[in-house]
Amino acid sequence: MLLLGTSQQKLDDKNRIRLPAKFREQMGDQYVLTQFAGGCIAVYSLAEGSKLIDQIVSCESLSPESAEIVRQFTATSAMVDGDSQGRFMLPDNLVQFANITKDVVVVGSISKAEIWSLERWQERHSKVDNSVAGFNETLKKLNELLS
Numbered sequence: 001m002l003l004l005g006t007s008q009q010k011l012d013d014k015n016r017i018r019l020p021a022k023f024r025e026q027m028g029d030q031y032v033l034t035q036f037a038g039g040c041i042a043v044y045s046l047a048e049g050s051k052l053i054d055q056i057v058s059c060e061s062l063s064p065e066s067a068e069i070v071r072q073f074t075a076t077s078a079m080v081d082g083d084s085q086g087r088f089m090l091p092d093n094l095v096q097f098a099n100i101t102k103d104v105v106v107v108g109s110i111s112k113a114e115i116w117s118l119e120r121w122q123e124r125h126s127k128v129d130n131s132v133a134g135f136n137e138t139l140k141k142l143n144e145l146l147s
């Protein structure tokens with residue numbers, strides 16, 4: 001799966017959204033939604049979401065700490081199906097977590113999509129150094145992560 005790019009959209013009055021067609025072609029119409037880093041909603045295809053859940057379950061042990069982490073993740077996640085027009089409803093708890101009011105930005109993040117409130121995305125994006133030096137620093141950090 002290779003989800004790339006951004007798309008600005010609006011939630012309808014029922015908190016429904018439609019992923020970009022190029023994302024739906026790769027992801028299908030069943031999704032796992034979770035809270036994600038930075039205050040966005042992660043959208044996984046059912047297959048990718050199942051892989052993630054398998055990894056989380058494998059981390060669970062009898063310790064109270066790991067049980068709490070698993071509980072927190074699963075209690076705030078949801079499985080949703082797209083309708084005949086490709087729309088799906090964002091649960092209220094995730095809308096509140098992501099501080100979404102109406103306008104959102106859908107961001108391709110390789111194996112998942114991210115749904116950001118427009119305001120939070122603009123704030124985050126305004127802090128990115130888009131100069132050549134800034135990009136070089138990003139590449140340096142990526143190289144360190146991959147090493």
